[in-house]
Amino acid sequence: MVDSIHPPAEAPGIDVRRGPEPVRPRQRGWRPRRRNRYVGAPLVLISINLLLFVTFFVWPAITGLVYSFTSYTGVGTAPYVGLDNYQRLLQDESFYAALIRTLIFTAGAVPLTVLLSLGTAVLLVTPYTKGKSLARVIFFLPWLISPIIAGVIWRWMFGENFGLVNYLIISLGGKEVPWQSDANLSLFVVIIAAAWGGTAFNMLLFVAALKNVPTAYYEAASLDGAGSWDKFRNITLPAIAPTTFIVVLLSILHSMKEYALIQAVNAGGPGTANNLLVQYIYTKGFERAQIGYASAASFVLMLILMVVAVVQLGMNRRKES
């Protein structure tokens, strides 16, 4: 599965600018000699990453899997409990609540982020707009701001009895909106904040893809009398499809793991109404020291992320063929 993440990543849409790859036929001739001659140098070169990979990915992945079958609390022994953790997890209502909240958050934030990043990217690339250089800086500003600070900024905007938004609503004759104490409105604020913060990076990817669409296509379409919308739908969208795929996939994976932003906007509140999956894992593992149980929850989250990736890759394949 990881293997197949590669083709879209190196799709021509992003790669065109890099110039030609090293000449293939010659390389093939060199290959056998190389394989035998150079072992030490590449091994030294990858040594740091290799060491870190084993220590901080392989080791925790294995211990995590092992601990998920125990009732380990971080100290003392780790009694084996079989599938007990997983069974308890699947019967825990607060786990399902967190899962559903995470899915709602993802369903809200991802389409909004993708639309906004594509929209801003198009506006920054099209020749019709004026003042691009300043606009680009402003659009990119949220990337520089950490999720915690972004959360604080939107919390300040949507404060229930001090925020600018409610002040404006009241000034216009409306009633105070409970942005903090209503669970759904509270999640809405987080979605807005997530889309605001997630736009910049994806916009960068879209801008690169849009710049690589051959202009000859547009010229040909213009001669045929195609309108802007036709051109966008029939030329631009298919041409940037590989990038769109990456953006959607990364945005989904990213939203499923959201933690810092929601922590700053409302700390998963009101109460525990907006606890997302990572919050659930964090609470169980670090506040209640149920390492075994939290590890089981982590693996369920990982399984969900993998399913998302596989389903998306499958859909992408089918569309392409």
Add this chain to the structure above:
Amino acid sequence: MALTTSTPRPPVLRRRKRPDAPGELSKKVWATAVMWLLVVVYGFPVLWFLLSSFKPAGELFSYPLTFLPEQPTIKGFTEAWTRFDVARYFLNTLVVALSATALTIVASAACGYALAKYRSWWLKAFTLCILATTMLPGEVLLSPLFLVVRDLGLYNSLSAVVVPAVITATGTFMFRQFFLTVPDDLLEAARIDGSGELSTFLRIMLPLSRPIMLTLAIFSFQWRWNDYIWPLVVLNDPNKFTLQIGVATIVGAENVNWSVLLGASVLSMIPLVAIYLLFQKYVMNADINAGLKD
């Protein structure tokens, strides 16, 4: 008139370039208007935040709210800097971000180079392993990763934040893609001249990759500066807190001290905004080819 000005140009070109055709003009107006509306949507929250941070505590909540601070003050900043230890958090974050960035560049450049210029089955396998790390991010392995760091005796030290962050798929692949574009002839020529493999890397290849280094430096600095959950898990001593944890502590308080919170938040944004404004082109032209976020 039209005839005299446009005779040298081929007719097709002229039609495309003429900006004042009625349809074109209205398109320009609309597109520009939409773009600037979005600029306001994206920029205004930050502007409002910034202006609010200069308001004295009493003015923050007094209706009617004013756009500009009536009695501008920097008390929020000074109080955050001194009484709320923001100075210390700042220093800790700087240590973490700078050392992690330096190490990330060294590790990614070396590994990316090896993956691009040498061929063997184990290098191919390792390429896949690096890609797999994007599927197993820190958040997913939170508790077992914490145990590993604890067993290594790193708990509650800044190196616990730095060391696991050094390996990044994005950085490694940035360098790999770059070195793939460097012709193999260069490497062969160095070999014929009797240059050792590692010294070829250090003396010829590494200097070539300077633009990638700078791009990755900016990215890595941003990742580490803005990190929250991992430092939160491995740091326990308030003296070792990073800025993000510090700010989150102020947000998490029973009664949020907004004046200090605004000051601390604005202070924490300054370094990244400054770096971005200085090195803008390295970020905007970045070839984040695999598009992997960290």
